[in-house]
Amino acid sequence: MPHANPSPDDGALLPLDAVREKPAPGGRAPAAKGVPEAAAALPVARVVVDTPLPHLDRLFDYLVPAPMDADAVPGCRVRVRFAGKLVDGFLLERAESSEHEGRLTRLERVVSPEPVLAPEIARLARAVADRYAGTMADVLRLAVPPRHARVEAEERGTAGAGPRTGEDAGTGPEEGPGPWAAYRDGESFLSALARGRSPRAVWTALPGSGEDGPEWAGAVAVAVRETLRGGRGALVVVPDGKDVVLADAALSAVLGPGRHVSLTADLGPAERYRRWLKVSRGEVRVAVGTRAAAFAPVRDLGLAVVWDDGDDLHAERLAPYPHAREVLALRAHQGRTGLLVGGYARTAEATRLVATGWAGPIAATRQTVRDRAPKVRPAGDDAELAKDQAARAARLPSLAWRTLRTGLESGPVLVQVPRRGYLPALACQGCRAPARCGHCRGPLALRSGHAMPYCRWCGRIAGEWRCPACGAARMRARVVGARRTAEELGRAFPSVPVKTSGRDGVLATVGPGRALVVATPGAEPVAEGGYAAAVLLDGWALLGRPDLRVAEEALRRWMNAAALLRSGSELVVLADSSLLPVQALLRWDPVTHAERELADRTELGFPPAVRMATLTGSPAAVREMLGEAELPSGAQVLGPVPVEPSRGDQVRERAMVRVPWGAGPALAASLKGAAGVRSARKADEVVKVCIDPLDAI
Known part of the structure; x- marks a missing residue:
C-alpha cells in the first residue's frame, strides 16, 4: 500500500515550528510540554483520510499518543486533523518510523477500537479505486457501513461458528450435488470447492421453478455448502431484494439456521450494521446481499457468486x-478465491472471461436444455400472421389471447410489460413527435384513463x-404501461384476479391458483410450482432502444421471465422471429448469442473488447480535463458532444475515450491524474468520470 507523509502543502497538517524541529532517532519527535508521549512501539499510524479530492488520495502518517x-x-476508525479540520479516517497500519523529517501531527481520537476495515478489503478498495479512476475514500464509503455505537457495544455471538467440515457442513435433505x-x-466444480480450491466459472443456469422457488437459488446454496465443507467462507451478490429473499431461503434450507446473514439496505442502518459486524468478526462465514455486499469482509473467502x-x-x-461483477473478479484475482458468474442469459463481459481462459463454462447438454425449456412461439412469425391478418398491428394478437386463456385453466399466467405506469410516454397523434411540456420540455404521460396529460418533470x-411541429391537439400512446395493461386484461378476463408487480410494489411470490400477473422486467414474482404460461409484450420497445446492449438486455429480460415457467409450458413473445435475440430465445441458446455479440463488438471496437471512459460536465471543464490528461498511446477521443440535460441542469457535454483492453489501467491512471491536477487547482466544476459505463452508447 503506497503512503505519503503529510506536508504543509497538503492543507497545513503540521505547524511551522513542528516542521522545523528535527525528530529524535527512530522517527519519533520529542514531546512538547503538556503533550502525551507517543506510543512506545509502532508509534506511526498510516491513515486513509476521508476526503474526495483526487490529489490527496494517499496515506498520511500520524503519531499515536x-x-x-x-x-x-x-x-479502526479514527479522527484526525486535516487541512485545519477534524475529519474521519481509517487507520490502515502501524509503523516504527516515518520518512517525514518533521514532527507528525497526533491522532485526535480513536472513534472505536473495532477493526472494521480488514486488510484484504483495504487492498480491494485500493484496486477498485485504481480501476475506476476514483479515490479510495469514495470506495470505502461503499464498502464500510456507518458506525452504530450501540450495536458495537452489544454482546458478541460465538466467533468462529461458521466453518464446519464433513457431514456437519449442511442440514438440508440432500448432501449430493443436487x-x-x-x-x-458441475460436480467437478463442487468437488474443487470442497477440496479448498478456487475454481472460476461462468454458469448458464437451466430454466425451471419448483415448489421451493427457482432452481438457481438452491444450486448456489449447494455450492456455498461445499465451500464451507472445504473450511472457507462464501459471498453471494444478487441484483435486488427479491432475489435476496430467494437466496436467503435456499441457504437456510441447505445450511440450516444461523449459518449466514443477508445484507440489504431496507434492513435499516442499525440492523444492517449488526449483521455486517457478524461477518467482520467471523461469527458467520456466509453473506448474501445486493451490490454493496461485494465488499463484505467474509473471513477466508473461498467462493464469490454474482x-x-x-x-x-x-x-x-x-x-x-464500480460494477459488482468487476469488484468480485478483482477480489478473486487478489486472493485465493473462487468465482461463479451465473445467470439464465450471458453477458458479453462474462463471455470474454471464458474466451480468455480466465474462467471456465458450466452448462447443461442440449438435450437437457430442450427438456427443461418452455415452448417459445413468436407472435410475428409468418404462419401466425397468415392465420391472423391483424396480428401485426394488434398489441395482443389472437395467439397471445389463446395462450392466456389456455394457461389460466391450470394456474397463474405471467404477462411481462416493458414499462411501468399507465401511459408512460405520449406522442402526437399526427406526426408521432414526442409530446413534451410547454414549460420545461419534460415528457407528458397519463396516470389513468380519465386523467389529463401531465408533465413527468414539473x-x-x-x-x-x-x-x-404540426399543430395537432391529439395524442397517442408510445408505450402502454403495466397498470394500463392490467386494466385491459381485467376487462377481458373479468372472473380472474389480476395482480401487478413493479416499482410501485414488487410481489415476491404468487400462489398456484388462477391469476393474471402483470409485471415489469425484473419484478416478476415467483409462482408456486411455476407459471402455466407467459406472454412477453411489446418486444419492439425493448429492441428499439438506441443502446449498445439492447439485444443482450432484451434476451436477458425475456429469459429471466421464461425461466419462471413450468417445463414445457407455452410462452409467446411479441417480436419478429427473424431477430437474433428472438432466435436465441426460441433455441434457448444464450451462449451462442453472447459469443456473436462479443465477436461483433470486438470487430467494431466496443466494450468489453476495449476499455472506454466517459467524461461528463460543462463544455469548458470537459475540454480542460482532456487537455490535462496524458492519455495512453492509441487512445481515441470521441466528442465532446452535447448531453440532454436533466431538469434544471445547465448545458453539459460528454466526451468518450477508447483504448485497447490492455491500456485500461493506464487510461484510468491518466484520468485520475488529470482530475487530481484540477482538484489541486481548486477547479469550480467537477467532471464526472465513468470507466466502462453500461450506457456508453
Missing part, C-alpha cells in the same frame, strides 16, 4: 461507479397541449 496505543489497531448433477462439469450480472442494478450509482397539467 501513548493513551491510544491499545485502541489504535489496524482497521441441481449441479444436470450440468457438465447472479444475473447483466442486471444494471449491479452497477453502483455513486462514485467511482407536474403541470397539459390540458390545452398542441404539437409544436
